[in-house]
Amino acid sequence: MEAQCIGESDGLKFWLARPQDYDEVMAISQDVHLGHDYLPHRYHTWMTEKDRVTVLARRDAKLIALESGLVVDGGRTVVVEGLRVCPSERGHGVAGVIQRITDGYIKQVYPSVNIKRFTRVDDPGPEKLSKFIVLAxxxxxxxxxxxxxxxxxxxxxxxxxxxxxxxxxxxxxxxxxxxxxxxxxxxxxxxxxxxxxxxxxxxxxxxxxxxxxxxxxxxxxxxxxxxxxxxxxxxxxxxxxxxxxxxxxxxxxxxxxxxxxxxxxxxxxxxxxxxxxxxxxxxxxxxxxxxxxxxxxxxxxxxxxxxxxxxxxxxxxxxxxxxxxxxxxxxx
Ligand SMILES: CC(C)(COP(=O)(O)OP(=O)(O)OC[C@H]1O[C@@H](n2cnc3c(N)ncnc32)[C@H](O)[C@@H]1OP(=O)(O)O)[C@@H](O)C(=O)NCCC(=O)NCCS
Missing domain, CATH: 3.40.630 (Aminopeptidase)
Incomplete structure (x- = not known):
C-alpha cells in the first residue's frame, strides 16, 4: 500500500498508517501502559475499521508518534485513542502537534465532527484539564x-x-x-x-x-x-x-x-x-x-x-x- 502524506509541521511529516508500519509502531510502544497496551492486538483491525483514521508522525524516515481517531455517535464525535510518542522524543510537545494535525484531518474528512472525546488513566492536572470538560x-x-x-x-x-x-x-x-x-x-x-x-x-x-x-x-x-x-x-x-x-x-x-x-x-x-x-x-x-x-x-x-x-x-x-x-x- 502506498503511503499517503496528510501534512507537515514542526519538522515532522504526517502519514496515514498502513499495515506494514506495524513493526515500527511496536518499536515505539515498548513501555506503553506498563505492558497493558491494546495496540499490538488491535493495530491490524484499526487499519481496516470503518470511520477510523490512524496517523503517524515521522521525522525523515524515523517513526516518532501515533494517534488514532474513530468517528462515532452518528458522525458528531471523534474518539481519539492510541496516542504515543517514541521515548526519545517525549517532553517536546510532539503529542500536541500530532493531535492538532489529526484533529484537522478528521475535520476535513468528516466535517460533521465537532466533539472530541477520549479516556485516559492519569489526572493531567488543572492546567491541561482547562482545555477539556471532565465528563466522568x-x-x-x-x-x-x-x-x-x-x-x-x-x-x-x-x-x-x-x-x-x-x-x-x-x-x-x-x-x-x-x-x-x-x-x-x-x-x-x-x-x-x-x-x-x-x-x-x-x-x-x-x-x-x-x-x-x-x-x-x-x-x-x-x-x-x-x-x-x-x-x-x-x-x-x-x-x-x-x-x-x-x-x-x-x-x-x-x-x-x-x-x-x-x-x-x-x-x-x-x-x-x-x-x-x-x-x-x-x-x-x-x-x-x-x-x-x-x-x-x-x-x-x-x-x-x-x-x-x-x-x-x-x-x-x-x-x-x-x-x-x-x-x-x-x-x-
Ligand atoms: C503521553 C505522551 C503521549 C506525551 O507525549 P509528549 O510529546 O511527551 O507530550 P508533551 O508533554 O511534550 O506535549 C505536550 C502536549 O501534548 C499534550 N499531551 C500530553 N500528554 C497527553 C495525553 N496523555 N493525552 C492527551 N494529550 C496529551 C498536552 O496537552 C500538550 O498539548 P499542547 O501542546 O496542545 O498544549 C508520551 O509521554 C507517551 O507516548 N507516553 C506513553 C504512552 C501513553 O501513556 N499515552 C497516553 C495515552 S492517554
Whole structure:
C-alpha cells in the first residue's frame, strides 16, 4: 500500500498508517501502559475499521508518534485513542502537534465532527484539564493471576456470596442476571431513553474497554463488532444493572499475558458481584498464562468489590484504587 502524506509541521511529516508500519509502531510502544497496551492486538483491525483514521508522525524516515481517531455517535464525535510518542522524543510537545494535525484531518474528512472525546488513566492536572470538560470518572479494580487459579477464585467468590446472601437475607431471585444473546433485546435495552439515568452511565456513555460511545443506534454496529458478552438484570421492570466483557486479548505484559476487561454499569453491589462470577465463568475456557482483569465500575462499588475479591492465594489485586477519566472538548 502506498503511503499517503496528510501534512507537515514542526519538522515532522504526517502519514496515514498502513499495515506494514506495524513493526515500527511496536518499536515505539515498548513501555506503553506498563505492558497493558491494546495496540499490538488491535493495530491490524484499526487499519481496516470503518470511520477510523490512524496517523503517524515521522521525522525523515524515523517513526516518532501515533494517534488514532474513530468517528462515532452518528458522525458528531471523534474518539481519539492510541496516542504515543517514541521515548526519545517525549517532553517536546510532539503529542500536541500530532493531535492538532489529526484533529484537522478528521475535520476535513468528516466535517460533521465537532466533539472530541477520549479516556485516559492519569489526572493531567488543572492546567491541561482547562482545555477539556471532565465528563466522568470511573473506578477500576485490577486483578492478576495465572489462568489455572481462576477456577478456584470463582469457587471462593461463590462461597462468599452464599454467605453474604444468608447474612443479608437477600433473596437470590431479586438478583438474577441474564446473558443477553438476543440482539433485539439488547438493542431495546440500549436504546431505552431512561438507560443513562437508570444505570448512571458515565457522561451518558457506554465505555467499552476505553472507547466511549453514546447509546444511540449508529453505535450499535460498533459495539456488535467487538463481540461482547452482555449481562443485565432483565427480571426486574426497571433495569438496575448491566455489564459486558470484551473477549480476552493478548498484551505484552510479563512476556505475554491476557487482558480481560469487564465494564459494569449501575450501583447495585450484589448484582456486580454476581456479574463478576458470570463473566469469569464465561471466559474460563479461553484463559491461559497470566491473566490481567480490569473491572471498570461506579466508584461507589469499588470497595465492596475489592473486599469480595480479596483473600485468594492465586488471584490477587494488582493495583490500588485507580480511575479512568472521560474527557471531552469541542473541535473547532
Ligand atoms: C503521553 C505522551 C503521549 C506525551 O507525549 P509528549 O510529546 O511527551 O507530550 P508533551 O508533554 O511534550 O506535549 C505536550 C502536549 O501534548 C499534550 N499531551 C500530553 N500528554 C497527553 C495525553 N496523555 N493525552 C492527551 N494529550 C496529551 C498536552 O496537552 C500538550 O498539548 P499542547 O501542546 O496542545 O498544549 C508520551 O509521554 C507517551 O507516548 N507516553 C506513553 C504512552 C501513553 O501513556 N499515552 C497516553 C495515552 S492517554
Amino acid at each position: 470518572l470511573r473506578a477500576v479494580l485490577s486483578l492478576i493471576g495465572e489462568a489455572e487459579g481462576f477456577n478456584r477464585f470463582v469457587v471462593g467468590l461463590k462461597a462468599k456470596l452464599d454467605s453474604i446472601e444468608k447474612t443479608e437475607q437477600s433473596t437470590t431471585t431479586n438478583n438474577q442476571l441474564t446473558v443477553l444473546k438476543d440482539d433485539q433485546q439488547l438493542k431495546a435495552l440500549l436504546l431505552d431513553p431512561d438507560l443513562s439515568t437508570r444505570l448512571q452511565l458515565p457522561g451518558g456513555a457506554i465505555i467499552q474497554d476505553w472507547l466511549p460511545l453514546k447509546p444511540v443506534e449508529s453505535n450499535l454496529e460498533i459495539l456488535k463488532r467487538k463481540n461482547l458478552t452482555w449481562l443485565a438484570d432483565t427480571t426486574n421492570d426497571k433495569l438496575r444493572f448491566m455489564s459486558f466483557h470484551t473477549p480476552p486479548y493478548p498484551v505484552p505484559f510479563n512476556g505475554g499475558s491476557l487482558r480481560l476487561t469487564i465494564d459494569m454499569y449501575g450501583e447495585n453491589l450484589p448484582l456486580a458481584r454476581k456479574a463478576l462470577i458470570t463473566h469469569l465463568e464465561q471466559v474460563m475456557g479461553e484463559l491461559h498464562g497470566t491473566v490481567l482483569v480490569n473491572i471498570y465500575l461506579n466508584q461507589t462499588l469499588w470497595t465492596g468489590m475489592q473486599k469480595v475479591c480479596e483473600g485468594d492465594e492465586g488471584v490477587k489485586q494488582f493495583r490500588d484504587y485507580w480511575e479512568q477519566l472521560f474527557l471531552e472538548r469541542e473541535l473547532s
